[in-house]
Each structure stands twice: as C-alpha cells, then as structure tokens.
Amino acid sequence: MNLRTRKMKGNAMIILVALAFVIIMIPLMSMLYMIAIRGIGAISLEFLTSLPTPPGEPGGGVGNAIQGSLMLVATASAISIPISIMAAVYISEYRGKLSSAIELITDVLSGTPSIVAGVFIYVLIIPRTGFSALAGSLALSVLMIPTVTIASYESLKAVPNHIREAAIALGVPKWKTSLFVVLRSAMIGIGTGVILGIARISGETAPLLFTALGNMYWNEGLLQPTSALPLLIYNYATSPYRSWQAQAWGAAFILLVIVLLLNIGVRIVARKR
Amino acid sequence: MSSEIEIEDLNAWFGEKHVLKDVSMEMEKNRITAIIGPSGCGKTTLIRCINRMHETVPEARVEGRILLNELDVYQEDPVSIRSRIGMVFQRPNPFPTMSVSENAVAGLKLRGTRDRSVLAEKAKEVLMAVGLWDEVRNELNKPGTSLSGGQQQRLCIARALAVEPEVILMDEPCSALDPVSTMRIEDLIYRLRENYTIIIVTHNMQQAARISDRTAFLYMGELIEYGPTKRLFEKPENELTERYISGRFG
Ligand SMILES: Nc1ncnc2c1ncn2[C@@H]1O[C@H](COP(=O)(O)OP(=O)(O)O)[C@@H](O)[C@H]1O
Ligand SMILES: [Mg+2]
Numbered sequence: 001m002n003l004r005t006r007k008m009k010g011n012a013m014i015i016l017v018a019l020a021f022v023i024i025m026i027p028l029m030s031m032l033y034m035i036a037i038r039g040i041g042a043i044s045l046e047f048l049t050s051l052p053t054p055p056g057e058p059g060g061g062v063g064n065a066i067q068g069s070l071m072l073v074a075t076a077s078a079i080s081i082p083i084s085i086m087a088a089v090y091i092s093e094y095r096g097k098l099s100s101a102i103e104l105i106t107d108v109l110s111g112t113p114s115i116v117a118g119v120f121i122y123v124l125i126i127p128r129t130g131f132s133a134l135a136g137s138l139a140l141s142v143l144m145i146p147t148v149t150i151a152s153y154e155s156l157k158a159v160p161n162h163i164r165e166a167a168i169a170l171g172v173p174k175w176k177t178s179l180f181v182v183l184r185s186a187m188i189g190i191g192t193g194v195i196l197g198i199a200r201i202s203g204e205t206a207p208l209l210f211t212a213l214g215n216m217y218w219n220e221g222l223l224q225p226t227s228a229l230p231l232l233i234y235n236y237a238t239s240p241y242r243s244w245q246a247q248a249w250g251a252a253f254i255l256l257v258i259v260l261l262l263n264i265g266v267r268i269v270a271r272k273r
Numbered sequence: 274m275s276s277e278i279e280i281e282d283l284n285a286w287f288g289e290k291h292v293l294k295d296v297s298m299e300m301e302k303n304r305i306t307a308i309i310g311p312s313g314c315g316k317t318t319l320i321r322c323i324n325r326m327h328e329t330v331p332e333a334r335v336e337g338r339i340l341l342n343e344l345d346v347y348q349e350d351p352v353s354i355r356s357r358i359g360m361v362f363q364r365p366n367p368f369p370t371m372s373v374s375e376n377a378v379a380g381l382k383l384r385g386t387r388d389r390s391v392l393a394e395k396a397k398e399v400l401m402a403v404g405l406w407d408e409v410r411n412e413l414n415k416p417g418t419s420l421s422g423g424q425q426q427r428l429c430i431a432r433a434l435a436v437e438p439e440v441i442l443m444d445e446p447c448s449a450l451d452p453v454s455t456m457r458i459e460d461l462i463y464r465l466r467e468n469y470t471i472i473i474v475t476h477n478m479q480q481a482a483r484i485s486d487r488t489a490f491l492y493m494g495e496l497i498e499y500g501p502t503k504r505l506f507e508k509p510e511n512e513l514t515e516r517y518i519s520g521r522f523g
Pocket of ligand 2: 316317318444
C-alpha cells in the first residue's frame with residue numbers, strides 16, 4: 001500500500017468520524033435548542049412559585065411540582081443512600097455468604113425497566129396506603145439503590161488493600177476500618193455515584209405514574225399524593241390545552257437544567273480524584 | 274514497657290501451601306531481632322503470624338503457639354494483640370485521606386481517643402520520637418502522602434508508636450527507600466530498641482549486621498540458624514547459612 005492510498009484512507013476515516021459526531025450531535029442539540037427556546041419563555045417567578053390554574057385558564061405555575069420533585073428525590077435519597085452504601089460495604093469488605101446474592105440482585109435490579117419499579121410498588125403498597133409521595137419515593141428507591149450500590153462497590157474495590165492492612169495492624173476493629181478508613185477513602189467515587197443516581201431518578205416519570213399520582217395543590221406530607229416535574233410534563237404535554245402545553249416546555253427546561261447541574265457536579269467531584 | 278516473644282512449633286499455610294514449618298524461636302526484650310533469608314522463604318509470613326495479620330488473608334491458617342510475655346497470642350482478642358504488637362510495612366502506607374498529624378494518631382483516634390488536646394500532644398510526641406517533627410511542623414495539615422518516601426515511612430513508624438505497642442514488627446521497612454532515608458531509619462530503629470522489642474525482616478544483610486542483636490536465617494519456611502548477629506555472620510554453623518551470607522545464592 002503506498003503513501004497516497006494510506007493518506008486517502010486516513011482522510012476517509014476522519015470524515016466518517018466527523019460525520020458520526022454530527023449525527024449524534026444533531027438530535028441532542030436540536031432537543032436542547034427546542035426545549036430552551038420554548039421553555040425559557042414560560043419561566044417567570046410566578047411560574048416557579050405558584051399552583052397550576054384549572055385547565056384553559058391562563059397563568060399559574062409549577063411550584064407544587066418543583067416542591068414534589070424535591071421531596072421525592074430527597075426522600076428516595078434518604079432511603080437509598082444508607083442502604084446502598086451498607087450493601088456495598090458488606091459485599092466488598094465482608095464477602096459473606098450473602099455477598100454474591102446481593103451482587104446478583106443488584107445487577108438484575110439495575111436493569112429493571114422503571115415502569116416495573118412503579119408497578120411493583122403499586123401492587124405492594126398502594127392497596128394499603130393509597131397514592132402517596134412516600135410510595136413514589138420507594139419506587140424511585142428501587143431504581144436508585146442499584147445505581148448507588150454498584151458505584152459504591154466499585155469505589156470500595158478500588159481502595160488498595162494496604163490501606164485496610166494499615167488500619168487493622170494498628171488494632172482497629174474491622175468494622176471501624178471499613179466505615180472510617182476504607183469508606184472514607186472511597187468517598188469521591190461514592191459521591192459521584194450518588195449524584196448520578198439522583199440525576200437518574202429526577203427525570204423518571206413511569207415509576208411515579210401510579211405511586212405519587214400527581215396533585216393540583218401543594219403537598220402537605222409524605223402520605224399524600226404529590227405532583228412532580230416529570231409527572232406534570234407528562235400530563236401537560238398530552239393535554240389538549242395550549243397554555244398547559246406551553247408550561248410543559250417550561251417544566252422540561254427546569255428539569256433539564258437540574259440534570260445538567262447534577263452532571264456538572266459529578267465532573268467537579270470526580271476531578272478532585 | 275517492652276515484652277518478649279516466644280514462638281513454639283509455628284506452622285503456617287496459604288491454602289494447601291505450607292510456608293512455615295515448625296519454627297521455634299525467642300525474641301528478647303529490648304533487642305533487635307533480624308530475620309533474613311531469600312525471597313519467598315516466609316519472612317513476612319512469620320512476622321504476620323506474630324500480630325495475627327496472617328489469618329486475615331482468606332484461606333490462610335496457623336498452628337502452634339506464640340507467647341507475648343507468656344500470654345498466648347492466639348487465645349486473646351486479635352484486635353487487642355495488634356495494639357500491643359505494632360507493624361511497619363514494606364511500602365510506606367500512610368492513609369491518603371488523612372493529614373500528617375491525623376496519620377500520626379490515626380490508630381489512637383480510631384481506637385476511641387476523642388480528646389483533641391491528647392491527640393495533638395501525642396502527635397507531637399511521636400513525630401518527635403521519629404525525628405520528623407522539625408521537618409513537618411509547618412506541614413501538619415498536608416496530606417500524609419505528600420511527604421517524601423523516607424518521611425512517609427517515619428510517619429508510619431510514628432503512627433505505630435502512637436498506639437503504645439510493646440513490640441514492633443518491621444517488614445523490610447527500607448526496601449523502597451534511598452540510602453540516606455535508609456540510614457535515618459536505621460538510626461531510628463536502633464534508638465527505639467531502648468523502649469521496644471523490635472523484629473525486623475530484611476533482605477539486606479549489611480542492614481541486619483549493622484543494627485540487629487540477633488539474626489535468624491530462614492530458608493524455605495524452616496528456621497535454619499538463629500543466634501547472635503556477630504556470631505552468625507562471622508561463624509555460621511550451618512552450611513546453608515554460610516552460603517547465603519557469602520552471597521552464593523538468594
Ligand atoms: N497471599 C498469599 N497467598 C498465597 N501464597 C502466598 C501469599 N503470600 C505469600 N505467599 C507465599 O508464601 C511464601 C512465603 O511468602 P512470604 O512470607 O511473603 O516470603 P518473604 O517475605 O520471605 O519473601 C511464598 O512462597 C509466597 O509465594
Ligand atoms: Mg516479604
């Protein structure tokens with residue numbers, strides 16, 4: 001093969017790669033563009049802080065959906081983060097009889113379609129308690145736990161063994177070594193996993209459809225149904241009302257900004273490595 | 274207070290692999306005992322049996338008796354044994370998430386000492402004991418891993434001292450260090466002998482000759498010869514020892 005054909009092949013590859021890049025960027029950029037253009041117009045203080053108006057009436061906002069989303073994500077995090085970290089410490093540091101079972105369950109759960117998580121909680125909990133923010137949080141936890149557990153487990157595994165030995169040899173009990181030395185060394189990776197887990201669940205709609213249900217008013221407690229941004233987007237976007245459709249874009253824009261910020265947060269945390 | 278160690282018929286395994294065979298020896302109080310022998314002969318395993326670190330490896334097993342001042346180490350709680358028998362590893366391993374001063378007293382703190390002034394005082398005391406205080410007094414809050422290799426190793430020795438052990442085990446503590454740092458650590462070890470019983474593994478025979486009082490030669494898991502360092506190096510009784518110290522193998 002002479003130099004010329006080699007050069008031509010090289011150029012052809014560059015063109016192909018550039019083309020692939022453009023093909024990927026077009027839908028992404030046009031989606032961002034569309035959401036930004038249509039969404040920004042809807043944003044105002046009233047939009048961020050007030051309750052929805054009845055269908056067809058102008059004005060109103062998504063304040064309760066923002067409140068609900070924060071509540072759902074905070075509750076799901078409060079449930080998932082401790083469970084996930086404990087499970088990860090158990091499988092990585094203790095390697096007990098249950099470790100491989102937990103590992104398997106986690107792997108399977110992490111592939112569970114989110115609608116299944118919703119149905120699971122719907123069948124298990126809703127008949128007893130009715131629709132509630134708590135049920136929504138539990139459904140989100142089903143999705144968050146595997147993500148955070150796997151990320152935590154990987155970070156714990158990456159902690160070199162000489163760190164554990166140094167602590168054990170000082171006469172530090174195993175459990176303290178695991179919690180205060182190994183876990184601390186893995187904190188950056190675990191933090192990254194937690195933020196990614198939060199980013200994932202903040203956009204989920206399916207698990208909330210028949211758990212948190214939605215609500216036109218402010219949420220007054222974990223045991224009431226609650227609105228949430230993804231739910232509101234789903235309801236508004238599929239409604240026949242113009243004003244609601246416009247507000248769905250606004251809500252989508254807010255959600256996008258939140259997820260974007262969380263991803264930037266991951267970058268910042270991960271750079272400290 | 275320092276203590277003596279007595280090892281009786283010690284056998285150790287990794288799975289099916291028999292790596293220590295009927296080792297019996299005594300290590301004297303306030304003395305430095307060197308353990309020499311070719312790579313893979315079981316030196317590390319031997320000292321890891323003394324502070325019960327060997328059994329933390331999956332599949333690893335020990336038989337025999339080890340007495341710390343007549344107290345059977347294998348009848349006691351391993352956590353408390355490890356606080357009485359400190360260990361310094363081959364590679365300096367300060368905790369990367371902790372500062373210099375946090376590292377120095379990490380053992381104390383993790384074992385339950387909360388009082389900040391006690392911790393700060395102890396940090397100063399042990400850093401002075403290892404000759405590190407003047408070098409790091411302005412860098413106490415920097416990560417322990419930011420120090421040079423030799424300083425890190427002295428920090429690890431300080432960390433072991435802070436728990437107030439009676440015996441200190443050292444596994445080739447200078448093998449990752451430059452000659453100048455090695456000298457400083459040898460001086461330090463020699464000074465520590467006043468207050469501690471020291472057992473040091475080394476593959477460096479000059480080092481064993483320079484600092485130890487007694488030397489044990491281990492070969493393929495067996496204790497071949499054990500005696501006063503000077504005698505062992507000048508007039509080895511066993512032919513294997515003679516061949517090893519004259520550099521004809523290993
Ligand atoms: N974690 C382990 N698992 C299995 N075998 C090991 C392990 N560590 C050491 N060994 C084996 O045990 C023997 C003694 O090792 P070691 O005590 O580390 O020797 P030394 O410190 O004298 O070089 C060697 O043959 C080594 O291969
Ligand atoms: Mg060794």
